[in-house]
Amino acid sequence: MSDPGWHRIGPDPAIAAWARAALPVAARAIADSAEPWRCGGTWFVGVDALPNGPDGTVAGAAFPWAALPLTPLPLHRAQLSVIRPGYPQPSPEESASAFRFRQTRDAAHLDGLLPVGPDRRRMIREPHAWILGLPLTDIRAAPLVVWEGSHRIMAQALRAALRAHPPEHWGDIDVTDAYQAARTEVFRTCPRRELPAAVGEATLLHRLTLHGVAPWQGTEQGDRIIAYVRPMLASVADWVAAP
Known part of the structure; x- marks a missing residue:
């Protein structure tokens, strides 16, 4: 497939240097956070948890832009996604069906498509330019999962759902309905691929690539920590533009 919707970068010494500098900062942020762990204490969501600068600098280490096929953009504080052995576990905040989806479909989702209101209807509230994962530990269990080529199916479905409305209201x-139907089509037609990565590597996703986290397998011990950055686009129209 010429454009699977994801790209592995590295290993590269600049990426590794940033990850090494970020790890102790991340460990302190995780330890000091009041955010509750989810999935029975096996998942720390960690949105905006890493105190990097807008240029990505953390603990004096420059963000490795030169090692990435990306144009530098202003960055938010990175997410620190932390998974521990045993993930996922049942938890009171998650329904039985949602837990099964996490077990069998890796909790597949699109970033930026948020549940809104009491009925948790999906709306495009955070139009990211791209998604970049930078491992801070070498744990390979519970890797990122993607469905190759899913970005094309998602883009087509979401553009069709929005076409009748003015772009400023998108x-x-x-x-919700268009997203769920497209997700079903993705599961039926797109290859599922696990993407374990090590310190010094990075995983770049197209913003519309369906992705999730695989259940923990094997006997590795320790936290699987990945820092994710997702700079914002100016509009939803840019987000659903053709891949």
Whole structure:
């Protein structure tokens, strides 16, 4: 497939240097956070948890832009996604069906497509430019999972759902049904691929690539920590533009 919707970068010494500098900062942020762990204490979501600068610098280490096929953009504080052995476990905040989906479909989702209101209808509220994962530990269990080529199916379905509405209102349009139908098509037609990565590597995803986290397998011990950055685009129209 010429464009699977993901790209592995490295290993590269600049990426490794940033990850080594970020790890102790991340460990302190995780330890000091009041955010509860989910999935029975096996998942720390860690949105905006890493105190990097807008240029990505952390603990004096420059963000490795030169090692990446990306144009530098202002960055938010990175997410620190932490998975521990045993993930996932049942938890009171998650329904039985949601837990099964986490076990059997890796909790597959699109970033930026948020559940809104009491009925948790999906709306495009955070239009990211791309998704970049930078491992801070060498744990390979519970890797990132992607469905290759899913970005094309998702883009087509979401554009069709939005077409009848003015672009300036696209962030307020309920796209739940179109998203769920497209996700079913992705599961039926797109290869699922696990993407374990080590310190010094990075994984770049197209913003519309369906992705999730595999259940923990094997006997590795320790935290699997990945820092994720997702700079924002100016509009939802840019987000659903053709891949």
